[in-house]
Amino acid sequence: MVKTAVQGEARAASFRLWMTAGPGLFWIVLFLLIPSAIMLGLAFFTNSDFGSPVLPLTFGSFSEVVGYGILGWSGANATILLRSLLQAGTATVMTILFAYPLVFFIITRPVNARPILLLFAVLPSWTNQVVRTYAWMQLLNPQAPLARLAQDVGLIDPHLGLMPGNFAVLVGLTYNYLPYMVVPLYAATEKLDWTLVEAGRDLYAKGPKLFFNTVFPQTLPGLLSGIILVGIPAFGDYVVPELLGGDRATMMGSLIAAQFTFAPNWPYGAALTIIMLVFTCLGLISFRWLTQRLGGGEEAML
Amino acid sequence: MSQYLPPAIRRGLFGFSIPVYVLLYAPLAIIGIFSFAPSLGHSGPNIAGYSQLFGDPQVMAALRRSLTLAIGSASLGTLLGTLMGFGLSRFRPAKGGGVWVGTIPSLIIYLPIIMPSLVFGLSEMIFFNFVNQHTGMLSAGLLTMGIAHVTFQSPYVALVVYARLSGLDKHLFEASHDLYANGFKSFIYLTVPVVRPALIGGFLLAITLSIDDFTISFFTAGPGSVTLPIYIYGAIARKGASPEIDAIGSLMIGTVIGVALLYHFVTRRRERQLVAVA
DSSP states (O other): OOHHHHHHHHHHHHHHHEEEEEHHHHHHHHIHHHHHHHHHTTTTTOOTTSSEEESOOOOOHHHTTTTTTTTTSSSSHHHHHHHHHHHHHHHHHHHHHHHHHHHHHHHOOGGGHHHHHHHHHHHGGGGGGHHHHHHHHEEEHSSHHHHHHHHHHHHSTTTTTOSSSSSHHHHHHHHHHHHHHHHHHHHHTTTOOHHHHHHHHHTTOOOOHHHIIIIIIEEEHHHHHHHHHHHOOOOOOOOHIIIIOOOGOOOOEEEEEEHHSOOOHHHHHHHHHHHHHHHHHHHHHHHHHHHHOOOOEEEOOO | OOOGGGGHHHHHHHEEEEEEEHHHHHHHHHHHHHHHHOOOOOOOOOOOHHHHTOOOHHHHHHHHHHHHHOOOHHHHHHHHHHHHHHHHHSSOOOOHHIIIIIIIIHHHHHHHSSSHHHHHHHHHHHHHHHHHHSSSSOSSSSHHHHHHHHHHHHHHHHHHHHHHHHTOTHHHHHHHHTTTTHHHHIIIIIIIIHHHHHHHHHHHHHHHHHHOHHHHHHHOOTTTTTHHHHHHHHHHHOOOOOHHHHHHHHHHHHHHHHHHHHHHHHHHHHHHHHHHOO
């Protein structure tokens, strides 16, 4: 009797859950999960002369992805994949190098000044992606003061700007995603137990040793979230390489987008997307594995 | 806690961080300066970019579309997101609840957040294209863009609302039940007041996400639904930098910064008032 009452209550709760959360979940399934499944399925179709997917099913697109075309093997795709990984990785490291001092600067300010300092660190990322990237185009182009300074110092050849190119893409990515590193790192640093730092100092630890033994492990959950929040979108970014990159700095995003726009080859584009998602998932899985091994970082998760 | 850091390190942090802040705002400031740049043969600030912008029917139409899209999608996104956040925090069993109730909803909610926006946009483009070919519905335009925006807004709103509710004492609901409030009444008199800050914050976040987005909008837009970011992107691709784009960019940056600061100070003041009352 008691058991059925409990069961009834559980059933009522699950009914209410589906009544409230259901519509939103259904929306995401219908307008994102199913569309992305269709998109991945396209990879196994054959490309027609008009760039649309037709039967029969094949693995042809994947051999195109690894570089086999009508002209034999080429390493172009591998280069673009490696470049994307490298750029995303470097941008992530750059955001870490900027974010740590910035976060510790904010934390050393008086309590009521901290929210506004954090807000000012995050605000630029709330402006539109295109506007932000356009701003860097203005700052890095050959006529801009910054580029002239670099020319005068001899860093770059005269008449050459700092864009387009890999450097400009790296700058754009770092700028775009810095707040995504700052916010989780700040959340972790705010809860830092400073008595552990004191204890470390009492044990005569100094400098980097003190930092890596007391501060770093405590901020690690925030750092890992930051790496995911920066690394994954930077890897798949479209706007920054498109506007700041030029032909020799193409990344995965532009290559994929091209297959769905001016060089239509949907199956090939879908196969490239699978490659991108595989690397995204690898990143996420290793992140989960690391957080579980190192503990923490789960409380804000839904 | 700052007393734990020696002065030399604190000075170093200060010396490093101020240039970082400058660097964060330098590109935005450059656009502002360039928007007033004097044209050839003239001296002094020049507002040609701005007058050109306000006289351009294309830009004004794009602005109207952007605002319609942002407010419309944010309204629906906030509604769906709030219901998700509320339902998952209130009606999900404390211990997991198995795959169907525990894991799957979380995975679905994180999907739009984690998926690279290019893949997101392209998938929806293909899907809408497919539906349109077979049923004639959902031709690419503001509607399809709105659907896509709601898809990425609602999970963020859900997270904000969930975070707010999960900090709430569960016994409050039992107390309201003991006072003979039914589910609806306790929703109106307990949940809504508690969630209101998260609701406003979630709505503003949804609007910001909508205005900030380019990639997903770009791939779900149709020929008649050019919004401001898409207009700017097209203009850059066609003719590179121009005073008009500088002017649009400055106004967009100014609006976002203004709204964010306003929201920040309004909420801070209310917090302080509440503290004073308590």
